[in-house]
Amino acid sequence: MDTASGRLVAWYEAHRRALPWRETRDAYRIWISEVILQQTRVAQGLDYYLRFTARFPDVRALAAASEDEVLKLWQGLGYYSRARSLHAAAREVVARFGGVFPERYEDVRSLPGIGEYTAAAVCSIAYGQPHAVVDGNVYRVLSRRFDLDVPVDSAPGRKLFAELAASLLDTTRPGLYNQAVMELGALQCVPRSPDCAACPLSDGCLAYARGTVAERPVKRPRRESVRRYFNYLHIRCGGRTLIVRRSGRDIWRGLYEFPLVETTEAVDFAALQRTERWRELFGDFSGFRLLDRVGMPPHVLSHRVIHAVFYRLEADGLPAGDPGLLAVSEAELDDYAVSRLTQVYLEGPDR
Ligand code: SF4
Numbered sequence: 001m002d003t004a005s006g007r008l009v010a011w012y013e014a015h016r017r018a019l020p021w022r023e024t025r026d027a028y029r030i031w032i033s034e035v036i037l038q039q040t041r042v043a044q045g046l047d048y049y050l051r052f053t054a055r056f057p058d059v060r061a062l063a064a065a066s067e068d069e070v071l072k073l074w075q076g077l078g079y080y081s082r083a084r085s086l087h088a089a090a091r092e093v094v095a096r097f098g099g100v101f102p103e104r105y106e107d108v109r110s111l112p113g114i115g116e117y118t119a120a121a122v123c124s125i126a127y128g129q130p131h132a133v134v135d136g137n138v139y140r141v142l143s144r145r146f147d148l149d150v151p152v153d154s155a156p157g158r159k160l161f162a163e164l165a166a167s168l169l170d171t172t173r174p175g176l177y178n179q180a181v182m183e184l185g186a187l188q189c190v191p192r193s194p195d196c197a198a199c200p201l202s203d204g205c206l207a208y209a210r211g212t213v214a215e216r217p218v219k220r221p222r223r224e225s226v227r228r229y230f231n232y233l234h235i236r237c238g239g240r241t242l243i244v245r246r247s248g249r250d251i252w253r254g255l256y257e258f259p260l261v262e263t264t265e266a267v268d269f270a271a272l273q274r275t276e277r278w279r280e281l282f283g284d285f286s287g288f289r290l291l292d293r294v295g296m297p298p299h300v301l302s303h304r305v306i307h308a309v310f311y312r313l314e315a316d317g318l319p320a321g322d323p324g325l326l327a328v329s330e331a332e333l334d335d336y337a338v339s340r341l342t343q344v345y346l347e348g349p350d351r
Contacts, residue, residue, distance in 0.1 A: 002168040004201055005177060009170070011200040012180035015187060017042065021049065022179070027101040027108075027126035028059045034121045035086055035113070038135075039077040042186070048077060060099045062090035071254055071337035078301075078340060080252060085113025103127055116162075125175035132165035133178045134158075137185025142168075143217035144189060147206035152217045223303055229265060230308040231272050232258040232342070233281075234351075235288070237315040242325045243336060251301065256336040258310070259325065269293065269311060285319035294348065299341045310345050 002008065016022070019042065021033035032052055036045045052073055056062040062070070067087055074083035089111040093101055101122075102108050109119040120131035139152040142164055150157040170177035188199050196208045207213045235242050235258070243256045261277045269290060272278060292312040299306040318327045328336070338346070345351065 001170055002177070004204065005168075005170040007200040008180045008184065009173065009176055011188070012176070012183050016179070016183050017187075019046065020053075025126050027103075027122050029053055030126050031101070031114075031118065031122050032056075032086070034118050035082055036077065038118075039079055039082065048073075056090075058099075059090045059093045059101055062087065063094040063099075067254060068337060072335070075337045076340055076343065080255060080337075082113060084254060088112040089114060101126075105129060105131060121178065124178050128173075128175055130169060130171040130174045132162070132169040132174070133182065134161050134165045135182060135185075137182045137189075138165060139217050140191065141181055141185045141189045141201070144207035144213055145201055145205050147210055147212055147216065149216070149218045151220045153220050225300070225303055225305045228304060228306050229263045229267070230306055230341075231261045231263060231267070232308060232310045232345075233261070233313060234258045234310050234345075235313045235315050235318070236330070237318050239331075240318060240327050240329055241333065242318060242327055243333070244322070244324045244326065247324075251304070252339045254337075255339050255342075256326075257338060257342050259322070266307060266309075272311075279321070281322045281325070282319040283321035285315075285317070285321065287316035287319075289314045294345065296341065296345060306341060308341055308345075 033049050036048050070083055070087045105123045120133045123129040124131050196202050207216050246252045246255050259281050261275050294310040296308040
């Protein structure tokens with residue numbers, strides 16, 4: 001057990017941020033907060049959490065929702081597979097556990113999208129079970145405290161830090177202890193220039209003593225990003241436009257977007273019209289008038305950079321070459337969940 005646990009927990013009780021998921025032992029709400037916080041910072045996550053739990057106050061309400069509605073509420077957080085897993089897990093809780101969030105770690109871990117971190121967080125915070133959490137904040141605190149240079153994102157690193165975190169866990173109050181370490185990483189042991197003199201763990205922090213704080217944690221070299229070229233066609237005709245639901249094993253599955261022609265490099269509009277995908281989408285239809293071309297700043301995702309261009313077109317009818325095309329009124333467009341990229345485009349002038 002961590003000999004510094006008392007200092008750490010005392011620091012937490014004095015400094016912790018008041019957040020609604022800290023005022024509850026409801027495993028469902030703690031789970032929702034953990035999944036949202038894996039996506040975003042607390043300030044933005046709070047807003048999503050409040051909207052999500054207001055609309056879906058319990059697991060049954062989430063299970064009964066449509067996937068489109070769940071994705072719409074998730075819009076802007078990214079990693080939509082997490083939202084789909086959240087929804088699928090809620091349905092499993094209803095089907096397998098009678099709508100009551102399970103208590104056994106193995107049962108929690110068996111739900112879609114719930115990994116070791118989330119299961120440990122929910123089981124320790126909601127049920128007081130002795131499972132140590134290891135997230136980015138914990139990696140940072142531990143790698144500095146013990147001055148460890150094993151890359152935290154390598155297999156040996158993950159194993160080492162999981163074992164270390166488990167050996168340090170205060171089993172008399174695991175939920176409180178876990179939250180204290182994570183909060184220390186979020187507020188005190190911050191990535192850049194932490195104020196070590198004010199830290200409850202400065203006594204005995206090896207990186208502080210050795211002057212290696214800025215070099216911890218160590219990560220593996222970054223993989224090079226793949227570039228993708230997305231050419232979107234925002235087609236208008238009499239107040240209506242065309243959208244498509246993304247499918248297949250790719251980013252943004254289940255979200256809606258304008259008809260897309262992906263190319264292997266940046267191309268102009270004339271070249272776009274000669275692609276096979278264009279023909280699949282629109283057949284021989286040629287009643288388009290190009291109004292504008294809106295190039296977006298590079299959109300960075302993990303290991304990918306999307307170079308997107310939106311072409312604004314006026315059409316003298318809505319072509320229906322591809323069966324996936326949906327004709328919707330422009331006023332209804334807001335009801336459909338879209339990627340952050342499309343959202344940014346739609347928020348631009350004259351859209
Ligand atoms: S002393 Fe500094 S580096 Fe060590 S745990 Fe505290 S804030 Fe982090």
